[in-house]
Amino acid sequence: xxxxxxxxxxxxPETEFVYGGDANVKRPDPAAPDAExxxxxxxxxxxxxxxxxxxxxxxxxxxxxxxxRDTVTHAIGSVSYTKDSGE
Amino acid sequence: MGGxxxxxxxxxxxxxxxxxxxxxAIRHPxxxxxxxxxxxxxxxHGLATAYYLAKLHGxxxxxxxxxxxxxxxxxxxxxxxxxxxxxxxxxAHFYEHSLKLWExxxxxxxxxxxxxxxxxINTCHTPxxxxxxxxxxxxxxLNGIDAExxxxxxxxxxxxxxxxxxxxxxxxxxxCAVSQPRGGVARHxxxxxxxxxxxxxxxxxxxxxxxxxxxKRGSDGALQGVETSRGYIExxxxxxxxxxxxxxxxxxADIRLPIESHLLQAFVSEPVKPFLDVVVSTxxxxxxxxxxxxxxxxxxxxxxxxxxxxxxxxxPNIEEVTEAAVEMFPNISRLKWMRQWAGVMxxxxxxxxxxxxxxxxxxxxxxxxxxxxxxxxxxxxxCFAHTIAHDEPHELNAAFTLDRFGRSAVIDExxxxxxxxxx
Ligand SMILES: Cc1cc2nc3c(=O)[nH]c(=O)nc-3n(C[C@H](O)[C@H](O)[C@H](O)COP(=O)(O)OP(=O)(O)OC[C@H]3O[C@@H](n4cnc5c(N)ncnc54)[C@H](O)[C@@H]3O)c2cc1C
Ligand SMILES: [Zn+2]
Numbered sequence: 001x002x003x004x005x006x007x008x009x010x011x012x013p014e015t016e017f018v019y020g021g022d023a024n025v026k027r028p029d030p031a032a033p034d035a036e037x038x039x040x041x042x043x044x045x046x047x048x049x050x051x052x053x054x055x056x057x058x059x060x061x062x063x064x065x066x067x068x069r070d071t072v073t074h075a076i077g078s079v080s081y082t083k084d085s086g087e
Numbered sequence: 088m089g090g091x092x093x094x095x096x097x098x099x100x101x102x103x104x105x106x107x108x109x110x111x112a113i114r115h116p117x118x119x120x121x122x123x124x125x126x127x128x129x130x131x132h133g134l135a136t137a138y139y140l141a142k143l144h145g146x147x148x149x150x151x152x153x154x155x156x157x158x159x160x161x162x163x164x165x166x167x168x169x170x171x172x173x174x175x176x177x178x179a180h181f182y183e184h185s186l187k188l189w190e191x192x193x194x195x196x197x198x199x200x201x202x203x204x205x206x207x208i209n210t211c212h213t214p215x216x217x218x219x220x221x222x223x224x225x226x227x228x229l230n231g232i233d234a235e236x237x238x239x240x241x242x243x244x245x246x247x248x249x250x251x252x253x254x255x256x257x258x259x260x261x262x263c264a265v266s267q268p269r270g271g272v273a274r275h276x277x278x279x280x281x282x283x284x285x286x287x288x289x290x291x292x293x294x295x296x297x298x299x300x301x302x303k304r305g306s307d308g309a310l311q312g313v314e315t316s317r318g319y320i321e322x323x324x325x326x327x328x329x330x331x332x333x334x335x336x337x338x339x340a341d342i343r344l345p346i347e348s349h350l351l352q353a354f355v356s357e358p359v360k361p362f363l364d365v366v367v368s369t370x371x372x373x374x375x376x377x378x379x380x381x382x383x384x385x386x387x388x389x390x391x392x393x394x395x396x397x398x399x400x401x402x403p404n405i406e407e408v409t410e411a412a413v414e415m416f417p418n419i420s421r422l423k424w425m426r427q428w429a430g431v432m433x434x435x436x437x438x439x440x441x442x443x444x445x446x447x448x449x450x451x452x453x454x455x456x457x458x459x460x461x462x463x464x465x466x467x468x469x470c471f472a473h474t475i476a477h478d479e480p481h482e483l484n485a486a487f488t489l490d491r492f493g494r495s496a497v498i499d500e501x502x503x504x505x506x507x508x509x510x
Contacts, residue, residue, distance in 0.1 A: 001401055014401070014403065019392050019393040021506075021507075022347075034493065041436070041492075042345035042436045043492070045343065046334035046346055046347050047338075048332070048334075071394045071396050072395075072396050072397055074395065074397060
């Protein structure tokens with residue numbers, strides 16, 4: 001069981017959260033070429049190791065969080081409110 | 088064949104000499120400096136690809152490069168369900184071709200892969216699920232693939248220990264079921280070993296403890312060779328079949344994929360007397376169950392649900408699968424789990440695989456198998472071998488290209504949208 005340290009609620013079990021995937025993908029401009037949209041919708045870095053990802057504290061404070069987590073060890077590094085990351 | 092052809096006669100001979108003269112099934116050669124092609128990944132798919140390349144396309148100066156030991160990845164970790172119950176045309180024809188290869192596989196390989204066509208049954212729990220499932224099973228019939236409908240009572244006769252939930256003991260009682268009688272299970276390790284032995288005896292070098300760490304490309308961008316933990320190997324062609332590590336390996340050639348790696352777990356109980364002679368799976372409750380030849384109850388469920396390469400799996404999923412299974416098979420409620428493990432799944436954004444060319448000349452990809460690639464093993468190897476040998480896909484895998492994602496030509500069997508974990 002992973003414990004995700006929510007900045008508002010403290011360490012909470014993973015079952016309270018909904019996974020939102022890669023935090024690095026950015027929605028392109030509506031007028032951007034198709035290739036950029038394809039990239040945004042389908043393609044991911046999928047690293048083995050450090051991963052920046054989104055989690056929604058659905059059964060808690062309802063914040064979207066940006067979490068740094070290692071995809072091999074599951075160790076969690078920094079956690080911050082996604083709204084503060086300027087994305 | 089490695090160690091000679093297995094037969095009743097060879098068994099008798101070896102029995103009479105006290106089983107002391109069996110020969111190893113494969114060689115353990117040193118890497119050559121150059122091959123006509125290498126296959127990266129010694130799971131079922133990589134080994135099958137090498138076997139068909141040598142057998143059907145005459146390419147014998149080839150090698151399989153495996154980071155660990157053959158069959159130690161998802162091939163050796165899966166719940167071995169084999170079926171071809173797909174709705175969409177490309178999937179239906181590809182998986183049915185694979186199922187036909189399964190039917191002749193033990194004889195072809197002279198190695199018993201213990202393919203047991205015991206029926207794969209899916210239960211339906213809501214009106215919406217009944218309709219979608221009926222549509223899919225009717226489509227199978229139109230494609231000439233075996234498909235049966237079972238009422239709840241027929242299901243109960245076929246699987247006496249199942250709980251239909253009519254007495255209120257299930258939140259979503261079973262309304263009816265469907266079956267693919269030609270579906271079943273096989274012995275996963277034997278599939279890897281059988282293909283390895285077959286490939287080896289045709290001259291293929293199987294190189295274990297040989298991790299690929301980089302690609303070398305010429306000034307024109309084309310592949311020239313691969314860097315490995317056992318030295319540099321020159322080759323004009325490399326086929327990547329590394330399942331959950333697809334993104335990791337393709338990144339070495341600067342190629343991003345429409346793939347996320349997620350965990351899928353499985354569990355077995357202590358062994359008990361035979362009580363279940365079919366495979367039962369349920370989409371609504373999210374688990375599948377069968378009984379192994381050793382008597383263990385074998386269960387699997389959904390993904391853990393976030394990117395991971397850990398090969399471990401976490402507790403919440405075990406709980407969820409166990410709760411659902413006990414509801415449908417109350418008689419297993421007091422069994423103890425004996426072992427639990429996980430594999431790294433190459434989940435694509437449309438739930439269908441990629442078998443084809445890549446933007447790098449000479450580099451080919453076979454990946455994105457999600458949690459259903461074991462049944463694809465023979466078909467995947469067969470199509471991937473064709474693709475590598477001819478530098479173009481066979482019509483059976485022509486739709487499974489990497490560029491389909493940019494052409495709005497996704498093959499989304501479930502209609503779940505571009506979310507890797509939703510398929
Ligand atoms: C718990 C579980 C249950 C499943 N149940 C089913 C099922 O019931 N039915 C079904 O059809 N499918 C099922 N699957 C999916 C199925 O197991 C896989 O899709 C299939 O086995 C993939 O085979 P493969 O040969 O592509 O991959 P693998 O067997 O994983 O082989 C890939 C190999 O590549 C090697 N490798 C990785 N990186 C490198 C590198 N850099 N250099 C060299 N080698 C490398 C790995 O060590 C590995 O041995 C299940 C999977 C899991 C985990
Ligand atoms: Zn919170």
